[in-house]
Amino acid sequence: MRTLQIVHHTRYEYSAPVTLGEYRLMFRPRDSHDLRLLDTNLAIEPAAAVRWIHDPFGNSIAIASFEGTTQRLELTSTIRLEHFALPVELPPIEEYARTLPFSYLAEEAPDLARYVERHYPDPNAMVSNWTRQFLEGEGGPDTFATLTRMCKGIQEGLTYAMRFELGTQAPAVTLETGGGTCRDYALLMMEGARALGLAARFVTGYLYDPALDRADGAATSEQPHAWMEVYLPGAGWVEFDPTNGIIGTERLIRVGVGRDPEQAMPIKGAFTGAADVMVKAMVEVHVRALDGSNDGPSPQAAPRQPASPAPTEAG
Secondary structure: OEEEEEEEEEEEEEEEEEEEOOEEEOOOOOOEOOEEEEEEEEEEEOOOEEEEEEOOOOOEEEEEEOOOOEEEEEEEEEEEEEEOOOOOOOOOOOHHHOEOOOOOOOOOHHHHHHHHOOOOOOHHHHHHHHHHHHHOOOOOOEHHHHHHHHHHHHHHHOEEOOOOOOOOOOHHHHHHHOEEOHHHHHHHHHHHHHHOOOOEEEEEEEEOOHHHEOOOOOEOOEOOEEEEEEEEOOOEEEEEEOOOOEEOOOOEEEEEEEOOHHHOOOEEOOEEOOOOOOEEEEEEEEEEEOOOOOOOOOOOOOOOOOOOOOOOOOO
16 A cells, blocks of 8 residues: 555646636546545636536546636646555456456446447458457467457557647557557557457546655656556456556556546646637646655556646546
8 A cells, every 4th residue: 555645737828818618627536445535635726616526437527617817727636645556466357258259247238338339430440450469379368368468569569659639549540650648558458458349448547656756755747647447357447558568556546437538538628719829738747655655666667658738638
């Protein structure tokens, strides 16, 4: 168990006064068996009226409403939590689901159907054909082994690159270009898992890297992160981070989930103003262990995270 502090600061500066619309903010994780919130704070400038809701996926959403005009918007979320890392070894998958293909049980299938459904076009079956290679290897079509090979295959076979455009690339585009950001990698693996008949969903949150903790108690600046989960009978939703080749929750702090990246954006909003108004954006995330709870550097390679410059960026 680690005690972590996460500070997520976003600042937008506008070249002329603008009117801010409603902003949907997804910063607050949900308490669960692997995560316990100790303290949260959300500071917004200019002042906003804030109401909280749960979206269709049970995510905690703050909706901020503003009055008047402004030339800046600052959002600072500070969270302190206890993170209980789950083991990364083979999860206890039900016998019938240990080898691909399999079908979900009748009592689970209706609720998982939209997560199994393919969400993006697959011209010339590019994603489906790419997926089949991971059915081969040690363990053959073993479910967990196949997903592990896919996770590692994305990390090792594609080129990570920051991308400043809004939104997420279609999986076929990620394969065509040979790279993308963490959200692109997550979506590619989601569609790959769905091509195998598995339920998959997108996750937004934060990545803790003990190597970035500093002796003076500060932490280097990072960015929001994105990965994906697959539903495996007996094990539940299992996390895969194809950007860093991480399997399990050891360093992943989950905040929100959705069937599609658009449904799990940390910040989503809009403004109205002059047609030529310019926006300058800055995003900083600091994740550090408190009270000496850093349990030492991970043997994983140094993690990669994307820039997140735009109001609707998915992390």
